[in-house]
Amino acid sequence: MKNGDKTDCPHCGQSTIVREKIETEGWQVKDKVLICAFCGATLGHPEEENANGAPDDKNASSLSGLTALLGVEAQTASPRLDAIPEESKFCRDCVHYVAHPFLSRCELHHTQVNPMDDCPEFHRKPEPEN
Ligand SMILES: [Zn+2]
Numbered sequence: 001m002k003n004g005d006k007t008d009c010p011h012c013g014q015s016t017i018v019r020e021k022i023e024t025e026g027w028q029v030k031d032k033v034l035i036c037a038f039c040g041a042t043l044g045h046p047e048e049e050n051a052n053g054a055p056d057d058k059n060a061s062s063l064s065g066l067t068a069l070l071g072v073e074a075q076t077a078s079p080r081l082d083a084i085p086e087e088s089k090f091c092r093d094c095v096h097y098v099a100h101p102f103l104s105r106c107e108l109h110h111t112q113v114n115p116m117d118d119c120p121e122f123h124r125k126p127e128p129e130n
Helices: 064-070
Strands: 006-008 015-025 028-036 042-044 097-099 104-106 111-113
Antiparallel strands (some): 006 015, 097 104
């Protein structure tokens, strides 16, 4: 499986397009995973391109299915929307916003966003409780 492949997602059941997602740790690329374009569930890891295409390694990749099962990301808790004033809906205040050193991402849409963007599916981050 690789970026752009069509597959049936075992998590949401949709006929989906595989998306490649790069996970970073600090400034370094930590891992590359394949996710479902609909529900964002991890589907596995990209297959390495087989340069020589040797036909004698048929039973080499039986682990990928297991990886897909174990790779499900934990769901984040739903935000509590109490009596919050309807003022700003900036991505930087959203639970789906993930700040990285060089780019910021929306974990809901799996796209790059700007901190001052606003979004119809904005969910305010819960205030930290002390
Ligand atoms: Zn899915």
